[in-house]
Amino acid sequence: MNHATVRQRADMLEFLELCAARNIRFVSIWGDEIEKVGEDRALARMQALGLTAVGYNRIGPFDADGLARAERDLERAAQFGCDHVFLFTGGLAPGEKDLPRARRHAEEVIARLLELARGYGVKLALEPLHPMLVGDRTVITTLSQANDLCDRLGAGLGVVIDVHHVWWDPCLAAETARAGDAGRILGFHVNDWLVPTRDMLRDRGMMGDGVIDLAAMEALVRGAGYDGPVEVEIFSKDWAERDPAEVIDIAIERCHTILPTSRSVETTAT
Numbered sequence: 614m615n616h617a618t619v620r621q622r623a624d625m626l627e628f629l630e631l632c633a634a635r636n637i638r639f640v641s642i643w644g645d646e647i648e649k650v651g652e653d654r655a656l657a658r659m660q661a662l663g664l665t666a667v668g669y670n671r672i673g674p675f676d677a678d679g680l681a682r683a684e685r686d687l688e689r690a691a692q693f694g695c696d697h698v699f700l701f702t703g704g705l706a707p708g709e710k711d712l713p714r715a716r717r718h719a720e721e722v723i724a725r726l727l728e729l730a731r732g733y734g735v736k737l738a739l740e741p742l743h744p745m746l747v748g749d750r751t752v753i754t755t756l757s758q759a760n761d762l763c764d765r766l767g768a769g770l771g772v773v774i775d776v777h778h779v780w781w782d783p784c785l786a787a788e789t790a791r792a793g794d795a796g797r798i799l800g801f802h803v804n805d806w807l808v809p810t811r812d813m814l815r816d817r818g819m820m821g822d823g824v825i826d827l828a829a830m831e832a833l834v835r836g837a838g839y840d841g842p843v844e845v846e847i848f849s850k851d852w853a854e855r856d857p858a859e860v861i862d863i864a865i866e867r868c869h870t871i872l873p874t875s876r877s878v879e880t881t882a883t
């Protein structure tokens with residue numbers, strides 16, 4: 614479970630309690646939420662509840678502020694035992710129109726961050742975002758592009774496949790297999806694509822409420838060799854306003870109904 618799904622109404626400590634009470638074993642966490650409750654308390658609670666952090670959100674955008682915090686984020690991700698840290702490049706800088714240049718710059722930054730991350734023993738995760746977000750959120754928009762970057766930059770860099778961002782891609786099957794062959798699929802994020810989608814950032818659907826063939830996508834990712842947890846990540850104004858316990862319960866139930874392997878992998882909920 615990614616804390617962002619319920620963070621509007623549950624701070625990190627509450628979130629961890631809600632997950633543990635439902636036998637969810639893996640969480641993805643946020644640096645800003647850790648700071649709100651205090652690093653020591655957050656880590657102690659996570660350990661006491663026996664939860665494992667897979668993803669740390671996040672490094673970026675790649676501007677002066679974001680990069681100034683990067684090393685601190687890597688250190689903290691390592692301290693929390695996270696498997697990977699998400700990279701969020703940000704979109705075009707103000708006044709910038711040269712997208713190829715922005716992409717080259719992002720690659721240079723990722724190469725530098727990768728050196729640092731290797732030192733901390735955490736992986737970096739490229740999560741291609743939907744192409745409609747290229748203006749203001751990211752310059753990495755396809756799995757193909759993320760795979761190419763991984764090929765060029767080498768060990769310690771992988772991809773996260775989020776259904777919301779890649780479900781439309783005609784190359785999805787081939788690029789998922791390519792990522793799997795390289796052993797670089799670090800995560801699989803689920804939610805759904807609503808029709809219509811009213812807000813590009815905060816109108817994701819609960820699994821089953823939209824048009825993505827989630828079972829087929831899970832089969833692709835599992836077929837490519839990914840055997841890690843399924844991560845529920847729903848950025849949604851509507852779901853954020855609901856009772857966090859109810860949201861998590863519904864998410865678990867939907868995973869068990871829609872995703873054939875989630876029962877054994879993601880949770881042991883009864």
Ligand code: ZN
Pocket residue numbers: 740775802846
């Ligand atoms: Zn995601």
